[in-house]
Amino acid sequence: MINGENLVPAPIRWGMVGGGRGSQIGYIHRSAALRDGVFTLVAGAFDLDAERGRAFGTGIGVAAERCYADYQAMFAAEAQRPDGLQAVSIATPNGTHFAICKAALEAGLHVVCEKPLCFTTAEAEELRELAEAKRRVVGVTYGYAGHQLIEQAREMIAAGELGEIRIVQMQFAHGFHNEAVEAANPATKWRVDPKMAGPSYVLGDIGTHPLYLSEVMLPQLKIRRLMCSRQSFVKSRAPLEDNAFTLMEYDSGAVGCVWSCAVNAGSMHGQKIRVIGSKASLEWWDERPNQMSFEVQGKPLQVLERGMGYLHPHALADDRIGGGHPEGLFEAWSNLYVRYARAMVASDRGDTAALAALHYPGIDAGVEGVRWVEHCVRSADAGAVWVDYA
Amino acid sequence: MINGENLVPAPIRWGMVGGGRGSQIGYIHRSAALRDGVFTLVAGAFDLDAERGRAFGTGIGVAAERCYADYQAMFAAEAQRPDGLQAVSIATPNGTHFAICKAALEAGLHVVCEKPLCFTTAEAEELRELAEAKRRVVGVTYGYAGHQLIEQAREMIAAGELGEIRIVQMQFAHGFHNEAVEAANPATKWRVDPKMAGPSYVLGDIGTHPLYLSEVMLPQLKIRRLMCSRQSFVKSRAPLEDNAFTLMEYDSGAVGCVWSCAVNAGSMHGQKIRVIGSKASLEWWDERPNQMSFEVQGKPLQVLERGMGYLHPHALADDRIGGGHPEGLFEAWSNLYVRYARAMVASDRGDTAALAALHYPGIDAGVEGVRWVEHCVRSADAGAVWVDYA
Amino acid sequence: MINGENLVPAPIRWGMVGGGRGSQIGYIHRSAALRDGVFTLVAGAFDLDAERGRAFGTGIGVAAERCYADYQAMFAAEAQRPDGLQAVSIATPNGTHFAICKAALEAGLHVVCEKPLCFTTAEAEELRELAEAKRRVVGVTYGYAGHQLIEQAREMIAAGELGEIRIVQMQFAHGFHNEAVEAANPATKWRVDPKMAGPSYVLGDIGTHPLYLSEVMLPQLKIRRLMCSRQSFVKSRAPLEDNAFTLMEYDSGAVGCVWSCAVNAGSMHGQKIRVIGSKASLEWWDERPNQMSFEVQGKPLQVLERGMGYLHPHALADDRIGGGHPEGLFEAWSNLYVRYARAMVASDRGDTAALAALHYPGIDAGVEGVRWVEHCVRSADAGAVWVDYA
Amino acid sequence: MINGENLVPAPIRWGMVGGGRGSQIGYIHRSAALRDGVFTLVAGAFDLDAERGRAFGTGIGVAAERCYADYQAMFAAEAQRPDGLQAVSIATPNGTHFAICKAALEAGLHVVCEKPLCFTTAEAEELRELAEAKRRVVGVTYGYAGHQLIEQAREMIAAGELGEIRIVQMQFAHGFHNEAVEAANPATKWRVDPKMAGPSYVLGDIGTHPLYLSEVMLPQLKIRRLMCSRQSFVKSRAPLEDNAFTLMEYDSGAVGCVWSCAVNAGSMHGQKIRVIGSKASLEWWDERPNQMSFEVQGKPLQVLERGMGYLHPHALADDRIGGGHPEGLFEAWSNLYVRYARAMVASDRGDTAALAALHYPGIDAGVEGVRWVEHCVRSADAGAVWVDYA
Numbered sequence A, B, C, D: 001m002i003n004g005e006n007l008v009p010a011p012i013r014w015g016m017v018g019g020g021r022g023s024q025i026g027y028i029h030r031s032a033a034l035r036d037g038v039f040t041l042v043a044g045a046f047d048l049d050a051e052r053g054r055a056f057g058t059g060i061g062v063a064a065e066r067c068y069a070d071y072q073a074m075f076a077a078e079a080q081r082p083d084g085l086q087a088v089s090i091a092t093p094n095g096t097h098f099a100i101c102k103a104a105l106e107a108g109l110h111v112v113c114e115k116p117l118c119f120t121t122a123e124a125e126e127l128r129e130l131a132e133a134k135r136r137v138v139g140v141t142y143g144y145a146g147h148q149l150i151e152q153a154r155e156m157i158a159a160g161e162l163g164e165i166r167i168v169q170m171q172f173a174h175g176f177h178n179e180a181v182e183a184a185n186p187a188t189k190w191r192v193d194p195k196m197a198g199p200s201y202v203l204g205d206i207g208t209h210p211l212y213l214s215e216v217m218l219p220q221l222k223i224r225r226l227m228c229s230r231q232s233f234v235k236s237r238a239p240l241e242d243n244a245f246t247l248m249e250y251d252s253g254a255v256g257c258v259w260s261c262a263v264n265a266g267s268m269h270g271q272k273i274r275v276i277g278s279k280a281s282l283e284w285w286d287e288r289p290n291q292m293s294f295e296v297q298g299k300p301l302q303v304l305e306r307g308m309g310y311l312h313p314h315a316l317a318d319d320r321i322g323g324g325h326p327e328g329l330f331e332a333w334s335n336l337y338v339r340y341a342r343a344m345v346a347s348d349r350g351d352t353a354a355l356a357a358l359h360y361p362g363i364d365a366g367v368e369g370v371r372w373v374e375h376c377v378r379s380a381d382a383g384a385v386w387v388d389y390a
């Protein structure tokens, strides 16, 4: 149970780039980072519009002089302060991640970066090398990955409760963009502009989420080859897709499928993962995150509930309230930020054992997401052919 | 509302090949055919084992002398009787369908044949030509297609309530054969033996069911090309697959996906179809057949219930009881058999208008199923490549 | 598995009173009785309107001369025939049950009578004595009681899997009569007319259904006292209620609650029963009859599926198709009619052991339903006070 | 959308009594109060054990000298500080609420008090008078009442979308105490001890939660009389009940039912409310708090989703993230604490208009809960008879 006590020796001094007033994802970064006293918000370059960014920053309690016009100014000024930033979160549009992340690492900061980390595997590898050289933590916010039932799935699979893994069915398929809503909405507009969004829309924007869940649950799986078919049902989005099917063959002989879709009319998020083994299956859905189906062939379906004593200790450790009450995206993000904080502390004191014991979506997850999108796009653009995974 | 009155001028004299004691599918053929007085069971060659077939036939009320040792004997003897067979249902393993169906048509009988109709498109076309020449009805039992909510979906789509169709997600994915259960069970054994099952296992055995639902709901869709990836997770089943993913591109620009699976551990039938249009989606699941989700983007999800006054008249015509009570596979089959009977009567009196007004899974559905499996297998065996659909 | 073979030595010659064209419940009686060859329909007085009754009867295959103008004529004429009626089903409005049932028993017929059996416990006891004297079977059609999962619940409770029983929550709460629909509908009109409906509307019409399920599942429970509060939300229905709550205390210390409602706006049938024991609970709902929740405190919820090998043999015996396909009201009724037929055969040959081994809603269930309604009404009319159960 | 900006002019200086290490409910008070900068935690008497309380307080960032040994010391010392407490939350066992709440009000503090407010209506009225005299806000934490879909229900009912209200079905029925778990668990032990728990267990502990939801949704309903039947299935709990049924008649002619239960084996929380009107029904369940069923008789069931544009503006105002992601108990509590803060600010500046425009569970809700339990107990102890509500 997390009760807020003693999670880190002292709150980490933290700032944000982006995530300003009206942004989609800024609030949850703050809510997650600040919830349990693991971070304290001391600075920010919250907005492209410096004035608005400052007004916003002071409105949430940041000192006016630490609300900066841009990230360059922030990194430079904070480096001069004895109480300067130790870590920064980047919650800006995709096209800016690489440059900001690189600058932050060079400034010696720990980083939490939004997905996708960048646009090419080459860039991603460059960031990884830089992070390693600087011994800095990079977290990537695949948010639901912090949910306790994902931990439960990971442990059950590791314990062999599903048997040999055969099929992984994944989807993130919402309907909110069934029409060209981006015409009227700047926060959506950049998502379908290759310059700012990168080489894909739904593959990178949402498909990588369940993909990462599969990486957490099934760390041993390696993709051998994949094929991807993508469509732009709203024509103006081409070349970026609003629907894609990706089939994958793993080294082990297992197969996987990811359905990424923003035109699934009428559906809410529809992020689901089903892992099918030779003996049993597990299924989890982000809209009912506190329940997970466990189906052993020949036995009644079981519904595992978060917070219950029959779960693995690792799936109980991060509870904030008893079973039967929903813990969802906010708590999952809070869990990730606690792990990020712990990793940063461990890294600062060079405690590699502690670092190794923590698992969270970090730089490797960031690299893998970029690599996967790259392969999907390569396949799709060649006519939905199989491409070897490297 | 069907109340059993006056559905046909007189019950059609009907017999069965196969479907004997212990068979999986025999009972539902009889239950469906006999329920509302549209057929009367007068003869049968129910079993490979003639003795057991006769014992069984008399046990369900067929005269001993009309329980035949084999279908050849039955067709020959019945042709001599003034009160001889008018129609026959074929419920034997796949490998026998072509020969029996051909013999029945040549004997001038109407036929209801189990799926798959046969093994190759060439054979299927031959049966179609023969049926046309003989002016005989051939029904193929894609059973759930008779359910009233399928009719509702067909009408709503035709009326444009979903907008332009973009994506069709289909699956029939059960877990009953996650292990080599066929080792101990003769009724399952033939299903994984290419000689008796044909060129595929799950594609033909179950994948064709939701495929046919899509044909009913979306009669205008034409497959342009497809690709199929198939696996034999239970090794002894190779070359027949126990799992397959099929991706399809339609002429209209829409795309489709069929997941056929017999190793989906812990799942019951899992036959589902979701049709996604530019405005709304419909979703139907065979295990909760009386409810269909209708999701208009930007509106609350709606659950349509069978039997309710807000449904299309065609979706109410076949009700046997008010809404709120389940009507399922048995009623859906009964509906099909009523339509088969009506088609036979119309055909007998040469009423082509009446014939055209009826829709049911007939010879064309049979041919299409075989053609689809053929293409899937061709694709899969070439390494899961795209093949043009012809 | 029921496959229709040899369920009874020969079909029982059977007729109907009521259940004619347009009636709500006639079709399911015939569908159930005739499905597996246990009865054969030879005569009927199907309708108050003799002409319409005859037209209907011949339309479903009854000889014209055996379509009678009224039940008196039918019982008299059939008694003269060597191939005359052996059993009759009564599917007429409530107010006629007592007289018709009495006449049928006096004519030496086995009876299947709709609920409520009659209006007073005194009448009900009279019928019971008559049935015993005549050694005739009387079935009462609490239809869902024939569903296999009800059997499963009965067996699990008997085996102690729930522990000591504490609470029984029951409801039958639909919304179809939220307005005065009876104004326009004769089949509903008599239901709210005390002369034809009896002393209650929803208590007798629907509340007795889940009550009987509790009697099947918990044969040992005896009501000690009860209190009932009833309302007529559609004013014109007074003194008959369209909503009622009944609380019950059982001899064992357990308590029960029945919610009977016809004004539960927007709800379909909502017949549910939840049995709560000291260790676990079972819950069953008539709209998803193939699934039953089994909740052991401290363990994951389990969903039991009809047709699966882990069920009790008694819950598998009446299957007509494998698990995963719905069996619902129609199959449950068919199961009851098979048991009625077996009871009639056993009774005819004086086989009291066979009779004792069969359980089905019979004359005792009929008497109990009437008694319960009587007590509820007495309580409600005295101001919703507790009344001792006798 | 709440993004944390400018909710109150400055964070309110806030402390806690109780809610220390290992307590059930302390964390959510802090998480809710501190989330959006509306309160700042400056002091506490967190624990009966002063040492442990201090260790805990400093562990979550409270200055050591403001971690007090008891609430008397805290109120006295803080009153002397220029930066002293402005508000306090009381999260101690029931039996202490009256004294602590009284002392806090007398010390001139705003109060957030756990339910039940106290043990008798007389005490509750005394607190109400004191709060009014001191012009202090008293909040009572019926936590789920802060959920946005409760607001939606309130608005839909006020707008007449359900028609005239007829029936209110409520329950809070969990299974966690099916055995005498209190034997081993101090935090549960006091709950079944009348000295610390008060005159009831489940009625006050959980039954008052859905009761308050009904007060929010249906502010016009007045109870005319009620009857309550209560049981102690775990014998050692007598005279306190672990199960109770309460029936209520309202002035308007509507009726209500509350099922309060801690022995509902296998169930999680099961807090549900269903409001049935002459035209439609609404149903909400705390375990799936982001979905609410809206059932109009004669139309398909609709599922309303939190966060969607079709909801009432009042039901969208408190969103923290878009629809499709769960917001649950934590967000509901945060919403309440924001409203408490706004009420405190309004009260401090004597802004009665602003106060009147806010609705939240306050002193009146506290009084009503106590009054309801008192009547239930009076009824139950007299043999489950009807008692007039005064």
Ligand SMILES: NC(=O)c1ccc[n+]([C@@H]2O[C@H](COP(=O)([O-])OP(=O)(O)OC[C@H]3O[C@@H](n4cnc5c(N)ncnc54)[C@H](O)[C@@H]3O)[C@@H](O)[C@H]2O)c1
Pocket (backbone or CB within 6 Å): A017, A018, A019, A020, A021, A022, A023, A024, A025, A026, A045, A046, A047, A048, A049, A070, A071, A091, A092, A093, A094, A096, A114, A115, A116, A141, A142, A143, A186, A187, A188, A205
């Ligand atoms: N992890 C998730 O679940 C999730 C969900 C939504 C969005 N995202 C990701 O978060 C990122 C932001 O998305 P969003 O939806 O919040 O975008 P948004 O357009 O709503 O907000 C972007 C914010 O960044 C600010 N900004 C832009 N450029 C900036 C710069 N150079 N310096 C400082 N501020 C700048 C904008 O002013 C705005 O406040 C994207 O990469 C997106 O993919 C992740």
Ligand SMILES: NC(=O)c1ccc[n+]([C@@H]2O[C@H](COP(=O)([O-])OP(=O)(O)OC[C@H]3O[C@@H](n4cnc5c(N)ncnc54)[C@H](O)[C@@H]3O)[C@@H](O)[C@H]2O)c1
Pocket (backbone or CB within 6 Å): B017, B018, B019, B020, B021, B022, B023, B024, B025, B026, B045, B046, B047, B048, B049, B070, B071, B091, B092, B093, B094, B096, B114, B115, B116, B141, B142, B143, B186, B187, B188, B205
């Ligand atoms: N439409 C559906 O939903 C559905 C479902 C299950 C099976 N099927 C199909 O039904 C067919 C039968 O399947 P099943 O599962 O009932 O098989 P099964 O093996 O259980 O039974 C086959 C029956 O046919 C008899 N038989 C075999 N060869 C015969 C012959 N030459 N002459 C007479 N009788 C013969 C056998 O004795 C046995 O009674 C298959 O084609 C299968 O694909 C369809």
Ligand SMILES: NC(=O)c1ccc[n+]([C@@H]2O[C@H](COP(=O)([O-])OP(=O)(O)OC[C@H]3O[C@@H](n4cnc5c(N)ncnc54)[C@H](O)[C@@H]3O)[C@@H](O)[C@H]2O)c1
Pocket (backbone or CB within 6 Å): C017, C018, C019, C020, C021, C022, C023, C024, C025, C026, C045, C046, C047, C048, C049, C070, C071, C091, C092, C093, C094, C096, C114, C115, C116, C141, C142, C143, C186, C187, C188, C205
């Ligand atoms: N078991 C159940 O689940 C269930 C469900 C619905 C109805 N019922 C019961 O079935 C009975 C009939 O209900 P219904 O809804 O079908 O009624 P209905 O009004 O729809 O039909 C009644 C039928 O009985 C005929 N009839 C009336 N009086 C007759 C008489 N004296 N002789 C011959 N025929 C006569 C009418 O012509 C009509 O065909 C009622 O007792 C009702 O409570 C039971």
Ligand SMILES: NC(=O)c1ccc[n+]([C@@H]2O[C@H](COP(=O)([O-])OP(=O)(O)OC[C@H]3O[C@@H](n4cnc5c(N)ncnc54)[C@H](O)[C@@H]3O)[C@@H](O)[C@H]2O)c1
Pocket (backbone or CB within 6 Å): D017, D018, D019, D020, D021, D022, D023, D024, D025, D026, D045, D046, D047, D048, D049, D070, D071, D091, D092, D093, D094, D096, D114, D115, D116, D141, D142, D143, D186, D187, D188, D205
């Ligand atoms: N609103 C809700 O949903 C909800 C849920 C659970 C509990 N509650 C209520 O919250 C209250 C506390 O319940 P709990 O389950 O957290 O209890 P608990 O026994 O788990 O914790 C009580 C805490 O109060 C402290 N305490 C006790 N007496 C104290 C005193 N005199 N001074 C200072 N600290 C003291 C204890 O040391 C402990 O830390 C109860 O009134 C209960 O009814 C409400």
